Amino acid sequence: MPAYLRKEVIGNATLYLGDALTVMAGIEPLKAAALIGDPPYCSGGFSEAAKRQAKGQGLRSETLREIEWFGGDNMTTAGLQWLLRGVAVLFKQHADSQGATVTLFCDWRMIAMLAPAIESAGLRWQAMPVWDKQALGLGTGFRAQHECMLHFAIATPEYHSARFGNVIRSPRASATTREHPTEKPLxxxxxxxxxxxxxxxxxxxxxxxxxxxxxxxLDLDRRFVGIEHDPVHFETACRRIEEASRQSRLLLGEGAEAA
Ligand SMILES: C[S@@+](CC[C@H](N)C(=O)[O-])C[C@H]1O[C@@H](n2cnc3c(N)ncnc32)[C@H](O)[C@@H]1O
Known part of the structure; x- marks a missing residue:
């Protein structure tokens, strides 16, 4: 049985429709310099019981579609720990060197549970970068303005820029133009x-x-491999990456003409 349901090659990007662990276990080693991922946060309840009661893994795909959400966001904490540990273990097979790095977005409530799960794959915890959204979230009290990332390396990390601190400021993706319910800004x-x-x-x-x-x-002239298990979001990714690939080809073409 193939490790994925669909594969699309678009310029310097290869996109797989399928489950993250199954695809990573089933494809040839990628030789990737970094894993950058935004997994489900699974933080929708104050307790494990509340999480299960609120939505439960059993939500049917039609219901998810109705509320424009995605599958996998209502796993228990243990479920997410298994998933991210598995991803970290498999990434070691896909890394190009011991300097390869892993950055995973996560909800602040889950840091204490997820960091050890990733560390248990043999990765080194390097930092906890923060995304400052430059705007306050809903509610009162200490209104949420940031999201966290867990940043790991296989051994000594290889970095390529000194332009950023561990607080990265960027406005959110616009609610009117975004194409995924939790789209991260470019x-x-x-x-x-x-x-x-x-x-x-x-x-x-x-x-x-x-x-x-x-x-x-693609905007920054890197190569990309992406995995997504939801066919609707997969289509969105194909379309956006096709457009990014077209733009970067145009830029290269213009550069060649000018030279
Ligand atoms: C937080 S969203 C990522 C949003 C993305 N960063 C963007 O800007 O559009 C997480 C995505 O992971 C997908 N997902 C959840 N569990 C998965 C799994 N086991 N394998 C592959 N994709 C999965 C969900 O369908 C969802 O689209």
Whole structure:
């Protein structure tokens, strides 16, 4: 049985429709310089019981579609720990060197549970970069303005930019134009790409969603492999990455003419 349901090669990007672990276990080693991923946060309840009661893994795909959400966001904490540990274990087979790095977005409530799960794959915890959204979230009290990332390396990390601190400022993706319910802004994703990879290197995103990591990668002349298990979000990613690839070809073409 193939490890994926569909594979699309678009310029310097290869996109797989399928489950992150199954695809990563079933494809040839990628030789990736970095994994940049935005997995489900699974933080929708104050307790494990509340999480299960609120939505439960059993939500049917039609219901998810109705509320424009994605599958996998209501796993228990243990489920997410297994998933991310598995991704980290498999990434070691796909890394191009011991300097390869892993950055995974996560909700602040889950840091204490997820960091040890990833560390248990043999990775070294390097930092906890923060995305400052430059705007306050809903509610009162200490209104949420940031999201966290867990940043790991296989051994000593190889970095390619000194332009950024561990607080990266970028406005959110616009609610009117975004194409995925939790779309990450390209400005933020380009910062992560620039720090962790050099032009021509390959980035893997096993939770691709609408493909923001891929668009940022192609914008900066990197190669990209993305995995997404939801066919609708996969289509969105294909479309956005096709457009990014077209734009980068145009830029290259214009450069060649001018030379
Ligand atoms: C937080 S979203 C990513 C959004 C993305 N960063 C963007 O800007 O569009 C997480 C995505 O991971 C996908 N996902 C969840 N579990 C998965 C799995 N086991 N394998 C592959 N994709 C998965 C979901 O369908 C969802 O689209």
């Amino acid at each position: 400005q933020l994703m380009r910062s992560l790409v620039e720090v962790q990879t050099a032009p021509g290197e390959l980035i893997l995103d096993p939770f691709m969603g609408g493909g923001s990591t891929g668009v940022a990668a």
